[in-house]
Amino acid sequence: MADTTNTSTLHVTRGRSKTTHYIAVTGILAAIAFVLQLIEIPAPLMPSFVKLDFSDLPALLGAFSMGPVCGILIELIKNLIHCLFSGSFGVGELCNFVLGAVFAGVAGSIYKHSKTKKGAILASFIGAIAMAVVSVPFNFLVVYPVYYNFMPEQTILAAYQAIFPGVKSILQSLLVFNMPFTFIKGMLDVIITFLIYKRLSPLLKGQN
Numbered sequence: 665m666a667d668t669t670n671t672s673t674l675h676v677t678r679g680r681s682k683t684t685h686y687i688a689v690t691g692i693l694a695a696i697a698f699v700l701q702l703i704e705i706p707a708p709l710m711p712s713f714v715k716l717d718f719s720d721l722p723a724l725l726g727a728f729s730m731g732p733v734c735g736i737l738i739e740l741i742k743n744l745i746h747c748l749f750s751g752s753f754g755v756g757e758l759c760n761f762v763l764g765a766v767f768a769g770v771a772g773s774i775y776k777h778s779k780t781k782k783g784a785i786l787a788s789f790i791g792a793i794a795m796a797v798v799s800v801p802f803n804f805l806v807v808y809p810v811y812y813n814f815m816p817e818q819t820i821l822a823a824y825q826a827i828f829p830g831v832k833s834i835l836q837s838l839l840v841f842n843m844p845f846t847f848i849k850g851m852l853d854v855i856i857t858f859l860i861y862k863r864l865s866p867l868l869k870g871q872n
Contacts, residue, residue: 685870690734693722694741701746701760710845711823720764721853724791727772728784728861729868735768755810762802767795767850788857792850799846800838808834 701719706712719742727735743757743764750756771791775784808820817834824837831837 682870686730686734689730689868689870690726690737691741693726693734694738694745697722697738697742698745701742702749707845709827710841711820711827713820713823714842714845716849718853718856719760720767720850721856723764723768724771724788724853724857725861725864725868727768728775728857729865731776732769732772735772736765739764739768753810755807759802759807763795763799763846766798767791767853770794784858788851788854792847792854795850796843796847800835800843803838803842804835 697719700721701717704715704717707714707716720739723735723738723742726738739761743761746760747754747757768791771787774787774790777783778787808817811820821831821834821837824831824834824841828840831840
């Protein structure tokens with residue numbers, strides 16, 4: 665009886681320890697993601713209102729080490745915090761969350777069932793593609809219609825046409841500019857992840 669009790673207690677202790685570690689890692693990665701979200705870099709060959717940041721990197725690390733839900737939670741937390749410091753009325757954060765959640769969720773889900781180097785590469789690539797594809801309808805149907813209240817549609821279109829006069833509509837601009845940009849942005853996060861993940865993995869997973 666004593667052995668059974670000790671075993672049960674040990675299981676409970678380990679369960680609590682894993683939960684505490686999960687919460688701690690998620691919180692730390694979300695905080696790092698928030699800081700990275702504040703560091704915006706002008707994107708080459710894109711209108712000035714489109715910026716590059718690496719805030720999806722911690723979410724991808726979390727998704728690979730702790731599972732897809734962790735990655736999605738990191739995206740949620742970082743954007744909830746960012747709302748407090750943003751002037752986008754939550755629309756920019758909603759877009760960032762949806763695209764980041766697709767990226768980390770898809771990549772993390774695929775990697776969860778194929779934890780090999782090839783699996784990680786495939787998961788990352790598909791996650792970046794999924795994020796890029798989703799970016800078009802979400803921007804076209806949700807984000808840009810809100811922005812039209814502050815910047816006329818023709819003004820936004822003109823910003824794209826100043827770079828490539830061949831685009832004739834916002835939808836075409838999103839396909840020509842935003843979709844490839846979003847994919848490249850995701851793949852940059854993937855490259856950095858592959859460079860640092862092996863060293864960080866034991867720490868993220870709570871392994872000695």
